[in-house]
Amino acid sequence: MDRASLQKLLRQGLSLAEIGKRFDLHESTVGYWARKHGLEAVNRAKHAAKGGLGREELEPLVAAGMSIAEIAEAVGRGKTTVRHWLKEYRLKTKHSERRREMASRATRLVLECSRHGLTEFQRRSTGGYRCLRCRSEAVSRRRRRVKKLLVEGAGGACQACGYNACIAALEFHHLVPAEKSFSLSHRGVARSIAKATLEARKCVLLCANCHAAVEAGVIRLIGQDPAHVQCRAVPDSLPG
Ligand SMILES: [Zn+2]
Ligand SMILES: [Zn+2]
Structure with a gap:
């Protein structure tokens, strides 16, 4: 009116x-x-x-x-x-x-998944339900895929010893810790590929053994450019 x-x-x-x-x-x-x-x-x-x-x-x-x-x-x-x-x-x-x-449309339900059998499903914001185990597997797959891309982009092998057998044993070491925006281990690779790639460019790719040696000061990294850094064993240091 x-x-x-x-x-x-x-x-x-x-x-x-x-x-x-x-x-x-x-x-x-x-x-x-x-x-x-x-x-x-x-x-x-x-x-x-x-x-x-x-x-x-x-x-x-x-x-x-x-x-x-x-x-x-x-x-x-x-x-x-x-x-x-x-x-x-x-x-x-x-x-x-x-x-x-x-309220009656529950956010979680037990439903039958073709891969996981009877298991918990989560309601999607876009409608329908998704198996939680399928979802977490998809997240892990994505994480592994992103890490593979980052490792390949960094030369695919430990910059100190050339180890390249297992991607899981290769780690990103920030050359200048102050430039570190986020860690590339664990959840770090869940970020956008573009952001993770930028972060990887600040890093030296090392195997878990060499990484530990670098952190302990047994291996010294020489140079400013992560891609062309020299790795030198410190002569009179003993791994401890
Ligand atoms: Zn499933
Ligand atoms: Zn190594």
Whole structure:
């Protein structure tokens, strides 16, 4: 209802019920619009007096898709009162119905996976469910694939001893620790390939043994450029 015509009718002294009849609307709907437009009804509706709310009063508002707060505003009563009477008449607002529906769609369910049998599934934000074990395997696969790319990009072998037998035993050592944005071990490779590649360029690729030796100071890395660094054993140091 537009403000101008509603205001005109209210100024003529028509009650909400009378205006409602003209527009084929319930008086509480008219009351809702009057409040929304900041207009005061000359003859406030009788139901403003405390007492029960009638089913015939609430039903059209629920049918119109109003929330409890909107209905409370329309009938000029508190939300608790409205909630009480809606429950009494078993009326449900669209909003509460939707919320109930959402809650009933559990985020986790036990379903049958073709690879893992009966197991937990997680609801996807895009709809449907996904096996949690399939998902974590996919994450591991991606991690291994990214690491393989990074290792290949760094020459594929330990820069100190040439070891290249097992990717899992090859590690990225930051040449300048201060330039380290994040570690490339574990979760680091879960980041975007572009970011991980940038980080790998700051690193020397070492096997786990040589990496330990570098950390212990038994092998010294000489040079500024990680790709062309020289690895020299410190003569009088003993691995310990
Ligand atoms: Zn699965
Ligand atoms: Zn090595």
